[in-house]
Structures are given as C-alpha cells and as structure tokens.
Amino acid sequence: MLKRLAVLFAMVAAMFALVGVGPASAAGPAVLGGGSGIIVGGEALCTLTTIGHDGAGRLVGITAGHCGEPGMAIASSHNEEAGIVGHMVSKSTQWDYAVIEFNPATVAPVNRVGGVTITGIGAPANFPDIVCKEGLRTGNTCGITWGDLVQTNETWTQMCVIEGDSGSPVVRGTTLVGMVNAYVGFACIGPELGTNIDVIMADINARGGVGAGYRPI
Missing domain, CATH: 2.40.10.10 (Trypsin-like serine proteases)
Incomplete structure (x- = not known):
C-alpha cells in the first residue's frame, strides 16, 4: 500500500510539473x-x-x-x-x-464613484444650495452651502469631512463645483472649506501643459 501511495504522489507531482503552476494573474487596472x-x-x-x-x-x-x-x-x-x-x-x-x-x-x-456622479463642471454653489461630496474617509455626505467667498474663490459648506477627504469632489447634482480642502474647527462639525473648480480650471489653462483643456470623463 505504501508503495502504491508513493507511486501516486509521484504521478501527481509529475502532472503539476508538466502543467506548471504560474504566478498569480496580474491585478487589473x-x-x-x-x-x-x-x-x-x-x-x-x-x-x-x-x-x-x-x-x-x-x-x-x-x-x-x-x-x-x-x-x-x-x-x-x-x-x-x-x-x-x-x-x-x-x-x-x-x-x-x-x-x-x-x-x-x-x-x-x-x-x-459611490454616491457622486460627475457629468460636467459649473459655477460655484451659493446659499442655500445643497451640495454633496464623495471622500475616502467619510464617503458620501451632503450639506447646505453657506456661501461663496468671492475674495478668496472658496466656498463654505456644512458637509462632514475629515483627514483623507482632501480633494473630494463637491457637486451640485451632477455638476462639479469645487473640491474639499479643509474644515474649520472640528471635523464634521465645523464647516467645510474648498476651492471653486472654475478657478482651478482657469489657473490650469493659464499655466498650460499637462491638464490644460481638461474635460471630465
């Protein structure tokens, strides 16, 4: 019996050697x-x-x-x-x-991504618009827009954001109107503050090079 088992194991090993066990397939995009x-x-x-x-x-x-x-x-x-x-x-x-x-x-x-769809780029949100964001840390959250600070080209909203949400898209419906840059005071309590996307796009186009003439997917 032991001899038969040894022969069986040898045959199985030979089959794996012939077929080959390749490396795990590469990750997709x-x-x-x-x-x-x-x-x-x-x-x-x-x-x-x-x-x-x-x-x-x-x-x-x-x-x-x-x-x-x-x-x-x-x-x-x-x-x-x-x-x-x-x-x-x-x-x-x-x-x-x-x-x-x-x-x-x-x-x-x-x-x-998650609860946010982007179909275009638009002007800043204003009170009392409701805007939403999708972020790495807090996912999809929404809140009222307190106002567009014309002198700084930033907008304050009442969305919940914390560290890791920096860069999150701020949308009004499916229109991208800004990005998340910071919060004031306490995370998810103090207002969110972010640069208006029209200002960002204008600056990218003025600089030229990579990014100039940008259009979303």
Whole structure:
C-alpha cells in the first residue's frame, strides 16, 4: 500500500510539473473617478477630485495640492495591487490643487464613484444650495452651502469631512463645483472649506501643459 501511495504522489507531482503552476494573474487596472481614494508618495491618503482628458488627450486628474509634491507617485487606495498608476506633475499653493497624469494602461476612468456622479463642471454653489461630496474617509455626505467667498474663490459648506477627504469632489447634482480642502474647527462639525473648480480650471489653462483643456470623463 505504501508503495502504491508513493507511486501516486509521484504521478501527481509529475502532472503539476508538466502543467506548471504560474504566478498569480496580474491585478487589473485601478478603477478611478472623482471620489476615489488615492495614495500620494506612498503614504498620504487623499481623494481624487475628478478624472478625464486634457486638450492633448492625456489622462489626467486633480486633487488637493497639500496632498503631495510634483513627482510623487500615485496609487489607488482600493487597488494597491495595480501599483503606481500615475504621478503628480504640478500644483498650486495659492489655490491648493494638484494635477496628476495617469497611465492609461493601468487606470479605468469612471464618472461615478459611490454616491457622486460627475457629468460636467459649473459655477460655484451659493446659499442655500445643497451640495454633496464623495471622500475616502467619510464617503458620501451632503450639506447646505453657506456661501461663496468671492475674495478668496472658496466656498463654505456644512458637509462632514475629515483627514483623507482632501480633494473630494463637491457637486451640485451632477455638476462639479469645487473640491474639499479643509474644515474649520472640528471635523464634521465645523464647516467645510474648498476651492471653486472654475478657478482651478482657469489657473490650469493659464499655466498650460499637462491638464490644460481638461474635460471630465
């Protein structure tokens, strides 16, 4: 009996040797859209504001500028197996936004993430508009707009945000109107503060290069 078992094991081993056991299949592309979590520089957790193509056809996205520095690698927080999917290429300290260039071979862009769909870009929200965001940390939350601060091109809202939600898209319906940059006082209690998207787009176009002529997916 022992001899028969030994022969059987030897046959099974030979079959595996012939067939081969290859490495696990490579991870699929990272699905990314406005509201997706991203890892910047291997450590900072932030949220992608929007993804689309610029005037030159490059796949690009936007997030909060304080999330990192130009040259830093970008990964998906929900699909780290996809590896590095892009790099931050430029940022504005004044308006606290950054432009990301993605590798189209490793990214599947979408216009809906969680409870937020982005179909276009529009003017800032104003009181008493209800706006919503999708963020890495707090997901989909909504709140009233307190006002557009014309002198700073920022808008205050009453949405719940915490660290990691930086860069989250702020939408009125399905129109992207801003991004999440900070909160005042206490997380999810104090008002959210973010740069208006029309100002960001105007600045990107004025600078030229990667991101100029941007349009969302």
